[in-house]
Amino acid sequence: MRYLKVIAQDRDGSGTAETLHYEFYEDDAFLRDATDAEILLLRTFGTNYLKCRWFNEGEGEERHLRMFSLNPSGDGTPESVRLHFHEGPVIAYKAAVHDLDNDGTFEVVLCSDVDNDGRADRTDRTRVNALVREFMKLGWQ
Numbered sequence: 001m002r003y004l005k006v007i008a009q010d011r012d013g014s015g016t017a018e019t020l021h022y023e024f025y026e027d028d029a030f031l032r033d034a035t036d037a038e039i040l041l042l043r044t045f046g047t048n049y050l051k052c053r054w055f056n057e058g059e060g061e062e063r064h065l066r067m068f069s070l071n072p073s074g075d076g077t078p079e080s081v082r083l084h085f086h087e088g089p090v091i092a093y094k095a096a097v098h099d100l101d102n103d104g105t106f107e108v109v110l111c112s113d114v115d116n117d118g119r120a121d122r123t124d125r126t127r128v129n130a131l132v133r134e135f136m137k138l139g140w141q
Helices: 038-040 043-050 122-138
Strands: 002-010 018-024 029-033 062-070 080-087 090-098 106-111
Touching: 002 043, 018 043, 038 043, 043 122, 062 122, 080 122, 090 122, 106 122
Parallel strands: none
Antiparallel strands: 002 018, 002 062, 018 029, 062 080, 080 090, 090 106
């Protein structure tokens, strides 16, 4: 399975993340860091991800997001995109979008409180949709 790993860090101790790292993996093997062109594509993704408030104090990497798509039909278009918010090796919480009829539109959004504001609401679904939309621009499904 191929996935994008996103790591946010609060290196200056301000209480908010100011550093983002993007890494690509296949079956837990590091492939490469994101290229400059990919980082430009991920600018809006990064803005939305920072709103999730899932970051590390200092230079840690324990808290991170692993994002990947699933294509069980094998037609090249994902039927599902999953977001796994990790705390070390443990998945702290998950979110997903699903394309039920394989028409290229995600009809179902499943998520909890992804922005860590204490409420699972429409804002969380909006954030998940925004992250997925920007992830899909990479064409790395």
